[in-house]
Amino acid sequence: MNEPNFNMNRRDQHAAAVTASAATVLSSKSVRAENAAPQLKIIDTNVSLFQWPFRRLPLDETEALVNKLRSLGISEAWAGSFEGILHRDIASVNGRLADACDSYPELVPIGSINPELPGWEDDLDQCVNKHDMPGIRLHPNYHGYTLGDPRFAELLKRATAAGVFVQIATSMEDGRTQHPKLQVPDVDLAPLPEILKGIPEATVQILNYKPRLSLLAKLAKTPGVFFDISRVDGTNGIANLLKTVSADRVMVGTHAPFFIPESVLIRILESNLSEPDLSLLLSENSSKLMKA
Amino acid sequence: MSFATGQLGLPTAQQLKKYRIWDSYFTPSFSHPGQDGSSRLITDIEQTLPTIKLGKIEKLCYFAHVGIGTTTDADLEKLLRTQPEAVAKPLKQWPEMMLGMIQLNANNVRGSLDALNRWLRDGPMLGVYFPGGGPGAMTCTHRNFTPLIERIRQLNGVIMQHTWFKTGGKQGAGESTPSELAELASKFPEQKFLCAHAGGEWERGIRAIKGSPNVLIETSGFDPTAGFIEMAVREIGAERIVFGSHLPSRSLGTELGKVIGADITERDKTFILGENYRKLLQPIL
Numbered sequence: 405m406n407e408p409n410f411n412m413n414r415r416d417q418h419a420a421a422v423t424a425s426a427a428t429v430l431s432s433k434s435v436r437a438e439n440a441a442p443q444l445k446i447i448d449t450n451v452s453l454f455q456w457p458f459r460r461l462p463l464d465e466t467e468a469l470v471n472k473l474r475s476l477g478i479s480e481a482w483a484g485s486f487e488g489i490l491h492r493d494i495a496s497v498n499g500r501l502a503d504a505c506d507s508y509p510e511l512v513p514i515g516s517i518n519p520e521l522p523g524w525e526d527d528l529d530q531c532v533n534k535h536d537m538p539g540i541r542l543h544p545n546y547h548g549y550t551l552g553d554p555r556f557a558e559l560l561k562r563a564t565a566a567g568v569f570v571q572i573a574t575s576m577e578d579g580r581t582q583h584p585k586l587q588v589p590d591v592d593l594a595p596l597p598e599i600l601k602g603i604p605e606a607t608v609q610i611l612n613y614k615p616r617l618s619l620l621a622k623l624a625k626t627p628g629v630f631f632d633i634s635r636v637d638g639t640n641g642i643a644n645l646l647k648t649v650s651a652d653r654v655m656v657g658t659h660a661p662f663f664i665p666e667s668v669l670i671r672i673l674e675s676n677l678s679e680p681d682l683s684l685l686l687s688e689n690s691s692k693l694m695k696a
Numbered sequence: 697m698s699f700a701t702g703q704l705g706l707p708t709a710q711q712l713k714k715y716r717i718w719d720s721y722f723t724p725s726f727s728h729p730g731q732d733g734s735s736r737l738i739t740d741i742e743q744t745l746p747t748i749k750l751g752k753i754e755k756l757c758y759f760a761h762v763g764i765g766t767t768t769d770a771d772l773e774k775l776l777r778t779q780p781e782a783v784a785k786p787l788k789q790w791p792e793m794m795l796g797m798i799q800l801n802a803n804n805v806r807g808s809l810d811a812l813n814r815w816l817r818d819g820p821m822l823g824v825y826f827p828g829g830g831p832g833a834m835t836c837t838h839r840n841f842t843p844l845i846e847r848i849r850q851l852n853g854v855i856m857q858h859t860w861f862k863t864g865g866k867q868g869a870g871e872s873t874p875s876e877l878a879e880l881a882s883k884f885p886e887q888k889f890l891c892a893h894a895g896g897e898w899e900r901g902i903r904a905i906k907g908s909p910n911v912l913i914e915t916s917g918f919d920p921t922a923g924f925i926e927m928a929v930r931e932i933g934a935e936r937i938v939f940g941s942h943l944p945s946r947s948l949g950t951e952l953g954k955v956i957g958a959d960i961t962e963r964d965k966t967f968i969l970g971e972n973y974r975k976l977l978q979p980i981l
Contacts, residue, residue, distance in 0.1 A: 444703070459899065461922045462959050476705055578919050580862045581897040587863060635919065639747045639944040660922070664957035667920035669705030671949030674747050 444682075447690040448473065448481040448665070450571075450611050450632045450657030453504050453511075456486050458583055463661035470508045476665060478658075480510055482571075482690075484541040488516025489576065494527045502535040512694075514539045514571060517563075518547045519555040525562065532566045538694055539569040541611075543576070545588045551595040560599065560606050569607040569693060572596075575635070576612065576662065593619060597626040604628070607693060612659055615645055624649040630693065632657025633668055633685075642675040642685075651681040655690045705949070707956060712752035717952075718795075718970040720856065721892065721916045721940025722756035724786075727830065728767055729760075733775050733782025741786055741794075744944045748793070751948045754970070756941065757795040758786060759825040759856070762815060764807035766799040766832035780814070787820055795977070797823040797856065801832035802840045809847055816851040822980050823854030826872070828892075833858075833870025836880045845880070849887045852979035856914065857889055860896040861904075874904035874911075881908045888976055890938060893917035898924045902931050909936075912972065916940035920950045925958035925968070934964035938973045 451473070455464050463469040464486075473481055483505055487497040498515040505511035515531035517524055517540045531537040540563055542556075549556060551572075563570050574591040582588060593610065600606055609630040610623070614637075623629050634657045636645050645654065656672070658665040677685065706712070724744060730736030737758075748756065760783045761767055763776030776783055786794045798815045800808045815821040824844075827833050834840060836857055848855055859874045860866075866873075874895040881889045887910060894913040895901020898921070905911040913928060915937060928937050941951045955968050 446704075459923060462926060463922060477703075577921075580860070580864075581918065581921075582863050584863050637919075637945075637947050637950050639744060639947050641947055662922060664920045664922050664953050666705035666957035667947075667949040667953035669949065670953050670956075671947045673704045673706055674750060674948050676746065 444477065445687040446476070446478045446480075446656060446669075447687045448478045448658050448660070449609065449655045449690050450484075450634055451481045451511075451660045451665075452484045452486045452662065453501060454486045456662055457490055461661045463665075466504050466508065466511075469661050470510060472660070472665060473510060476669060478510070478656075478665070480512060480687075480690075482512045482514050482539065484514045484571070484573075485516055488518075488541065489543050489546045492518070492521060494518055494521060494524070495530060498527065498531055498535060498537075502537070513537050514541045516541055516543070517559060518543075519553075519559045520547050520549055524559070528559070528562055528566065532568055537568065539571055539609075541571040541573060543573050545575070545591045550592060551599065557599050557602070560603050560608070564603055564606040569609060569696075571609045571611050573611045574613045590614070593623060596629070597622050600626050600628055607696065609655070609693070611657055615648075617648065620645075620648050624653070629653065630655060630689065632659075633671065634659035634663060636671070639674050642671055643677065646677070646681060651684045652689055654685055655693070656686060705953065705957070706750070709752060715752075715966055716970040716974075717751060717753045717939065718973045719753050719756040719941040719943070720890065720938045720973050721914055721942055722758045723942055723945055724758060726759070726945070728769060728772065729782070731772065733772065733779055734785040738785060738789065740944060741790070747943060747948050751941075751952055753941065755793055755795050756943075757797055757822070759797050759799050760784070760786075760815075760821070762798045762811050764799075764811050764832075765801045765804050766827060766830060768831055783815075784820060796821045797825050797854065799832060800824045800826055800844060802826065802834040802836075802838060802844060803832065805840050805843060808844055812844070812847050812851060812853070816848070816853045816980070822977055823856065824848060825856045825892075826858060828858030828860060828871045829868050830870075833868060835870060835876055836872040837876045841880060842883075845884050845887060849884060854976055854980065855887065855889045856892050858892045859901065860893060861900045862896065874901040878905050878908040878911060881905075881911045885910055888912065890914050890976075892940070894924070894928065899927065902928050906931055912936045912938050912976070914938050914940045915954055915968070916942035916946060916951045920953050920957070922957075925954055925960060929958075929960050929964055934960065934967040935972060937968045938976070939969045 485497050485501045491497050501513045505513040515537045517527050607628050611632050612635050614635045630653045658668045724740035725737040763773045787796050798821050857877050859872050861873050874891050877891050889911045891905050891911050892914045896918045
């Protein structure tokens with residue numbers, strides 16, 4: 405998806421990207437047979453546009469971020485909005501996000517929804533039907549509700565019925581370094597397996613999660629749950645994650661520009677994954693999720 | 697699958713070698729080296745070797761427990777006092793790769809002074825680590841630090857002080873902040889101090905030590921938050937920044953990525969990744 409196709413809508417473009425992705429992965433075998441470096445398609449499922457509320461970031465201008473992603477070989481990035489964390493005019497937040505993504509074929513807009521706000525159903529409708537977004541991103545801890553809140557289940561039901569996936573950002577920043585006047589604990593994911601039993605068609609991706617083994621094992625067995633690796637640290641962190649979570653549920657997520665995007669990519673190198681696991685992680689899983 | 701470096705965010709092997717990376721904060725089996733004094737430590741190092749090789753890290757410095765009360769295991773403490781060969785085993789096994797410093801316990805001044813003689817004066821250790829947690833932790837403004845710093849100064853030792861500014865306050869009474877380290881450092885202007893983790897909350901950490909020219913910051917121990925290295929270079933200069941890997945509990949991606957991915961000059965990266973630390977160690981090497 406290097407050139408925009410102005411005759412295709414956003415979802416058509418995604419479908420084309422998925423096809424290109426599969427072709428790239430398949431063709432990499434023949435490339436390797438010629439003893440050349442494999443060509444890897446990388447999809448980043450976790451970036452954010454605009455300004456982090458507490459400091460300027462080196463890549464918080466969209467063009468700078470896209471140029472960095474291109475330089476790292478990331479050909480598609482699912483972009484949420486930092487504005488979606490604290491702003492209450494969510495319709496304009498999502499409008500600006502959609503406009504910004506329109507200028508860069510790599511960027512896929514992922515709208516913010518805050519079910520604490522009156523009329524959130526309209527925001528969801530706009531994400532799906534006006535902006536043609538394939539997914540939405542939630543910040544339950546910043547927006548002040550738990551996953552046990554009935555509004556979360558209702559939102560999940562509606563998103564699923566509309567055919568979009570749901571990203572839950574469990575954290576944005578280490579609690580130890582947060583602003584003292586805005587301390588936000590990580591989202592408690594414990595209710596999620598039970599809720600998903602009632603919405604078996606839902607697709608949920610958990611972002612910025614620092615795995616804790618007991619809950620991770622439960623989440624790993626829950627159908628429809630996927631993970632990113634932005635906060636999976638330790639030199640064996642990703643390899644260890646894959647001991648508990650099936651490789652077809654884990655995707656690249658850099659949490660750029662808050663995190664340095666190189667960090668996650670180098671971590672993947674460190675993990676010395678098998679070729680099938682690597683292909684799943686880098687793009688196959690996210691391509692499948694997008695296609696679904 | 698194996699990759700050539702130069703892919704997935706990492707510079708080429710040639711470029712990495714050019715940096716001559718020396719790691720000031722290597723933490724294999726950090727809290728306990730194993731019941732025999734070394735086996736868990738050695739295993740942890742062995743398991744990290746592929747990552748060390750991938751990053752082309754020339755040398756790494758670990759922090760040894762030496763039996764002066766920095767662990768809660770009484771049997772281990774006794775063993776480390778009576779079998780010093782266990783303490784230095786990594787240095788013997790990887791003499792070209794490993795550097796060592798000892799963990800000091802400011803709660804135990806007599807024992808710490810003896811350990812300084814045993815391990816710095818007589819070698820082969822190059823400096824000390826003051827922990828931020830566990831039984832060896834003590835806030836670095838305590839008077840107990842005075843005789844220890846004076847002796848370390850005489851021995852040309854390097855000092856790594858664990859520091860954090862945690863939102864909500866200290867997690868333990870013995871923790872130190874960068875501000876407290878700056879206060880200590882002001883009393884010993886001829887001694888260099890390494891401010892481990894730049895205080896974690898690095899925007900405050902950098903500000904706290906900016907006016908203390910004998911304090912350098914170490915880069916590891918927190919998430920790869922963008923802008924850290926850029927601010928540090930701007931505020932205190934690249935010559936006061938020292939790379940730490942925090943391997944294996946943190947990743948090469950997190951820690952090397954902070955420097956590799958920063959918008960600074962290649963010359964500054966070279967300072968941070970090795971040159972500054974070599975300069976610091978020079979008097980005792």
